[in-house]
Amino acid sequence: EGLRQTIAKQLKNVLIDSYHAHSSDRLYSPDAEESGRRSLRNGVLNYLISLDDPEMLDLCINQYRSTDNMTDRMAALGLLTNIDHPARQEALEDFYEQWRDEALVLDKWFAVQAVSILAKTLETIKLLITHTAFSLHNPNSVRALIGTFASANLLRFHEENGKGYRFLADCVLELDRLNPQVAARLLTLFGHWRRYDEDRQILIKGEVKRVLSYKKLSRATYEIATKTLA
Numbered sequence: 001e002g003l004r005q006t007i008a009k010q011l012k013n014v015l016i017d018s019y020h021a022h023s024s025d026r027l028y029s030p031d032a033e034e035s036g037r038r039s040l041r042n043g044v045l046n047y048l049i050s051l052d053d054p055e056m057l058d059l060c061i062n063q064y065r066s067t068d069n070m071t072d073r074m075a076a077l078g079l080l081t082n083i084d085h086p087a088r089q090e091a092l093e094d095f096y097e098q099w100r101d102e103a104l105v106l107d108k109w110f111a112v113q114a115v116s117i118l119a120k121t122l123e124t125i126k127l128l129i130t131h132t133a134f135s136l137h138n139p140n141s142v143r144a145l146i147g148t149f150a151s152a153n154l155l156r157f158h159e160e161n162g163k164g165y166r167f168l169a170d171c172v173l174e175l176d177r178l179n180p181q182v183a184a185r186l187l188t189l190f191g192h193w194r195r196y197d198e199d200r201q202i203l204i205k206g207e208v209k210r211v212l213s214y215k216k217l218s219r220a221t222y223e224i225a226t227k228t229l230a
Contacts, residue, residue: 042075107144169207180218
């Protein structure tokens with residue numbers, strides 16, 4: 001056990017050294033070298049934050065607050081959204097206040113919350129749908145929040161209780177009345193249902209059939225639903 005702790009400590013120190021070694025005082029640059037440096041540094045921060053260490057949390061918070069570029073800020077914010085800690089909400093509120101008038105940036109804010117691994121993520125998404133900055137009439141917002149959840153959050157979308165599937169089907173039915181093309185595009189996210197285990201296959205097919213049972217379904221959504229089950 002003592003050896004294990006020693007190795008863990010050494011590994012942690014190596015990661016911290018690597019994180020700081022790839023810091024830079026240079027102004028933001030999109031060139032390949034700087035992009036690679038940021039990517040590696042944020043990858044190391046991802047490992048460090050998983051250690052559940054207050055010092056590593058502080059490191060992530062500091063990056064969010066002090067960075068001069070959106071890449072590093074979003075990387076830090078994304079890691080904070082996976083932690084059930086007051087710093088999470090503080091960072092999310094701060095980001096919103098800074099960018100509340102920039103719709104395309106706010107789409108990043110919606111998306112980063114949609115991929116959170118926290119158990120309450122689906123409930124958070126349902127609340128965000130009622131947010132003043134979100135509109136089902138805006139395809140970009142729909143893709144950023146609902147689409148990102150269903151396509152990128154494999155852990156929470158595919159929970160065994162099927163709530164993620166029901167949520168997506170509910171959104172498809174709601175959107176079908178507003179924008180059938182967006183609704184149909186969302187429904188395609190059920191298209192790979194055969195890749196999953198039998199229980200999940202049954203749940204997904206049940207939701208697609210529920211969509212099909214809607215009497216006023218648009219032609220676009222109807223075609224995707226029937227192709228999905230074919």
